[in-house]
């Protein structure tokens with residue numbers, strides 16, 4: 026299952042998704058009820074708000090990613106799209122047209138400058154805001170949305186400085202609204218399967234995890250004036266660390282009950298030489314082009330960060346969006362009784378596989394996966410795959426968050442997860458700058474990680 030950063034949801038995909046909606050999308054209520062027993066019973070110390078009969082959604086940023094969220098949200102029962110903000114008129118107009126073409130009322134549009142979204146936040150017909158803008162905007166927009174009384178859902182990473190991580194935590198506490206980072210990889214079939222294995226105790230006591238986001242995204246540099254490459258390229262030039270840690274790390278953090286029984290304690294990080302972007306610029310753009318005017322590309326092409334948790338477990342998190350190398354999120358989780366590794370899927374587990382000194386793969390692994398499939402995927406997997414978005418995980422994430430809001434349930438990821446998973450970005454940069462020295466990870470829960478209940482997706 027690949028995360029294709031640069032692709033928008035295709036028209037074919039959108040038609041299929043709207044067909045689901047037109048068919049009444051049985052996912053809405055029927056399946057929601059069926060799933061309820063299997064997913065997240067109420068936790069004693071988890072944040073929730075009263076049920077929303079309908080969810081009135083607004084969007085900030087409807088480029089490559091945000092337009093996909095918009096299309097998928099429109100397939101979900103009980104969702105209204107009331108307003109959209111984007112400071113790039115073609116993106117804004119296309120998004121408004123997309124809503125109108127689906128037969129829904131025309132949403133209010135806000136496109137007049139970088140802060141037009143603030144006007145949108147004054148509306149009283151908006152319950153939640155989905156933010157899919159460049160990284161440097163995420164926290165500011167979340168904080169503004171929370172302060173305006175809206176629930177804030179932001180793309181990854183939620184924050185790019187430690188100060189921003191704390192801003193999110195403090196503002197959520199003050200405003201008592203949901204603040205969640207949209208880490209879709211936690212809803213992949215393999216990741217949910219691993220979570221199920223872990224919750225069933227089949228891997229034993231957890232010891233070690235490996236996570237990554239390795240994805241050759243150099244071609245985004247062709248988006249020079251608008252689009253992902255136009256802003257993301259500057260991050261590779263100016264910063265040096267693990268700039269995009271959460272896709273691989275989010276699932277491993279949930280396996281390990283991070284912020285709910287364990288927490289990230291400290292980390293060390295090192296980076297490789299920074300060569301690939303400069304080479305790519307030289308090969309693909311004329312000497313006077315702005316990418317060739319960048320004097321120093323700071324960010325090591327491959328970053329390797331290791332994290333130690335309070336309970337002594339270890340996690341390796343790698344990041345490389347620059348090298349010619351096949352896609353991987355690693356997704357390895359190792360316990361005293363077994364190990365699962367992704368990309369490609371492999372399992373060695375006492376009691377489940379014939380041997381533990383070699384991997385079980387292919388058809389035999391598929392049998393095991395079917396047997397221990399996560400209940401959420403059993404109930405919703407087929408619809409998720411039809412709903413689409415990186416193999417269905419995007420749709421499943423959005424379905425699940427709408428379900429939680431409409432049922433007054435705590436969310437699967439909360440502001441502490443957004444802060445702790447995103448903090449690996451700035452903390453890895455601190456460590457890289459100090460030759461890999463260990464850096465403490467703040468306890469964003471302020472001690473509550475010890476009493477917060479584990480995420481109990483599996484009943």
Ligand SMILES: NC(=O)c1ccc[n+]([C@@H]2O[C@H](COP(=O)([O-])OP(=O)(O)OC[C@H]3O[C@@H](n4cnc5c(N)ncnc54)[C@H](O)[C@@H]3O)[C@@H](O)[C@H]2O)c1
Pocket residue numbers: 028029030031085086087088089090091110111112113116138139140141142157158159160162180181182207208209251252253254415
């Ligand atoms: N989870 C995933 O699988 C996944 C995949 C792709 C992208 N992303 C994330 O989604 C986010 C957006 O990425 P993208 O590829 O869609 O980028 P993009 O450049 O295509 O889209 C960003 C949009 O935000 C708009 N924007 C920028 N500043 C704004 C402002 N002040 N007010 C209103 N609109 C503003 C831009 O005009 C643009 O339309 C990033 O954080 C990226 O990392 C996540």
